[in-house]
Structures are given as structure tokens and as C-alpha cells.
Amino acid sequence: MPETILEISHLRKLYDDLRVFEDLSLTVHEGEVIVIVGPSGCGKSTLLRCINALEDIQGGEIRLRGEPVSKENRNLQSIRQKIGMVFQNYELFPHMTVLDNIMLAPVKAQGRKKEEVREEALDLLKRVGLESKADSYPRQLSGGQKQRTAIVRALCMHPEILLFDEVTAALDPEMVREVLEVILDLANQGKTMLVVTHEMQFARAIADRVIFLDEGRICEEGTPDGFFDEPKTERARKFLNTFTFERKGAKN
Template sequence: MSELLKVTHLQKAYGDNVVLKDINLSVKQGEVVVIIGPSGCGKSTFLRCLNGLEKIQGGEIAIDGSPVEAESRDISKIRQKIGMVFQSYELFPHKNVIDNLLLAPVKVQKRDKEEVKEEAQKLLAKVGLAGKEEFFPRQLSGGQKQRVAIVRALLMHPEIILFDEVTAALDPEMVQEVLHTMLKLAKSGSTMIIVTHEMAFARAIADRIVFFDEGEIIEETREVEQFFEKPKTDRARRFLRTFTFSKSEID
């Protein structure tokens, strides 16, 4: 498997506030990397750096060998290789589902409208949204909107897809349908980087776990089961403990 994404010595700061310190990470084709960590640890910012939504202060990001630079002229081209799904869906509210899906493939990639439409309908059916083409985002539930957002990213045929806490705004039953869609995607061999607070899901889907805290990678491992049972670092252990309640603590 070849290296698809390579991040070396990445640094990100807002003024004096350093958010990411010297991050190194490479992701291979077909790999599913799950990033976990406490709120404010920089994991979402890290994702946003990966597709150039954030300007970085140091280090390099390369996808498929080409550099990702927020202010470069080629950034639009590079972004086509990197899909992104947001926590708040960010569908375009004035366009119906099919127009949301067609916009970028037709206007940016100049692909044939009918051909993309056919593909879009197939993908919608796959995520359980057949027949919703003419619906507007406001007519869909959160889980449905998020699945449309995933299809929208997929239609660009990206080489890697970034998921930024995509279930954080959803009700529990909707979380399931979105996670299910993502599991299917992972099985089909998509390269994914996922930021999530759903630990059970992280455990199920990850080829590799990356644990962030205070802008650094504290622990990184392919031994996913091992990590959740017995993390190597104390900080990871403390973090994982926040997801369970023991009776003695309540008493």
C-alpha cells in the first residue's frame, strides 16, 4: 500500500496560541485513521489544515505528492482529491438534494450531468435515500442531511475523505444510520480520516487510532483493541475513563 497523505512537522497557531505542535502522520491508501481526544485538543483544526481551510505556520502537508497550501493557486484542484464532511452538514440550503450533489462534479470537474446524476442516484439508494432527489435540506432529518453530505463528498471521487465529528449534532438513532454508512464506506476500501467522540464506533472502524491532546499526538497505534483495553499512556487512560461511569464514583 502506498502513502497517500504525508504530514511532517505541522504547526498551527492563532497568534501566540499554538494549537498544533509538530504533528507527523502518514496515511496509506485504504487506511481508516480515527482521531480521538478531548475537546479543544486541536483535532478538528488538524482536519481543517489537511484540506487547506486553515493556513499553517510550519511543516508540510502533501497529498499524493502534491503540497496542500491554503493560499496556493492550485488549492481548488487539490481539494478535489480531499473530501470533507462537516459536523453541521453544510448542505446548500437553496438547492435541493440532487443540485447539491451535482454542483461540484458538473461545475468544477466538468463532468457530464446525466452521468453524474445516474451515479448520484445509485449512491443515494445505497445510503437509503432513494427518491429524495427533489427534497430540500430543510425537509430532511439531521441523519439524512449528513448522508447526503457524505454522498456529495463521494461524488467528487476523492482520494481521501475527512469526517469532522459528523455525528456530534445528531440524535442517537440518527447517529447509527450515519455510522453505518461510514462503516460500509470503510469496507469498500475508502481512505478515511475520522474525528469522533463515538468510542464504540472508533473501535469498530479504525485501522489506526491517533490520540491527540493539547495539540500533540500522544499515542498512535494500529493495535486498536489494545488501545481501548489498555492504552500505553496515562493521558489516554484518563481520557478513555471519561466515557464510563463506575458506581463507586456516583456513590
């Protein structure tokens, strides 16, 4: 059994009166790619935000390699450095060039040498086909290029786990592919990842394990083939049906 990287146990999360998670547990092993799917409002994004302590939790525990992830932990900053997060709307820093966006945290937060970080950043940019954009500002990039930059920015921190929060939801269809290919490539390199997505074909291709979240509970969990071909629960079947279309009348 590979080593456990992330362990969520009995997570409880409330927004005022709204119950998001009552008792959610999930274990992520090293090198595993977990895809989380589910209807909107089921808590997918909130779960990722909890893992990064961007949200307060009301009960349970989240541990990264045994160390608690919480706002009370004095080491939160260094834990967050081990958790890479990619947001739906990129969240690049608009006043910095692509290269500065990538270098900021490794240099300032991790205290690494500028030259070494620059070299790595340029190398990573080259791998995602953006070597010519190093000195561009985010506003000069397309959505897909921005998202690839955001992925490189997360990667440059050498995170133990990467969280992808609907990273293609804001993109034009043609740009979706270039971003998903980068993520697929990371999966092939054995990176540990938690991916929230609405791209079902992509989910099937990349996942080691699919988790179907509904109303804050893990409704179903399984291998991608098992989940997509023979969902066990009625709820999952209904959800998957929303992605297929059928025309009742004859086509002439």
C-alpha cells in the same frame, strides 16, 4: 507497504498566540482508516481543516500524493476536489435540492457531464437509502438524512481521502447509527479515511489505527484493540475513563 496518500510533516499551526500544533507528523496510507480521538480543544478539527487548507499553517508541510496542499498552491482547487470533507453540521446548501447539492461540484468544478453525474448521484443516494429524497430540500430532511446526503456529496467527487469531522455530534442518538453504518460501509469498500469522533465503540469498530491527540501532540498511537484495552499513557487512560460510568453506592 501500500502507497502513501497523505503525508503531514512537522505541521505547525498557531492561532495568534495560541499554539495548536508545534510539530505534528502523520502519514496516511491508501485504504487506511485512521480515527482521531482526544479531548475537546486538542486540535482534532483544526487538523482536518489544515489538511483541506481551510486553515493557514505556520510551518511544516502537508502533501497529498506528493503535491503540497496550501493556499499558495495554484492547484489548490483541484487538490481540494480529491479531499472529501464532511462537516459536523452538514453544511448542505439550503437553497438547493439534495440532487443539486450533490451535482454542483462534480458538474461545475470537475466539468463532468450532467447526465453521468446525475446517474451516479442517484445510485449513491440509493445506496444510503435516500433515493426518494433526491428532489427534497435540506430543510425537509432529518439530521441523519442530511448527513448521509453530505457524505454522498463528498463521495460523488471521487476523493482520494475522506475527512469526517465529528459527523454524528449534532445528531439524535437514533440517527447516529444510520450515519455510522454508511461510514462503516465505506471502510469496507477500502476507502481511505480520517475520522474524528467521540463515538468510542464506533472508533474501535472502524479504525485500522487510532490516534490520541492531546494538546496538539500525538500522545498515543496504536491499533484499536491496543489503544482501547491497554492504553499506554496515563493521559489516554484518563480520557477513556470519561466514557465509562460506575456508581459508588449500592443499587437496591
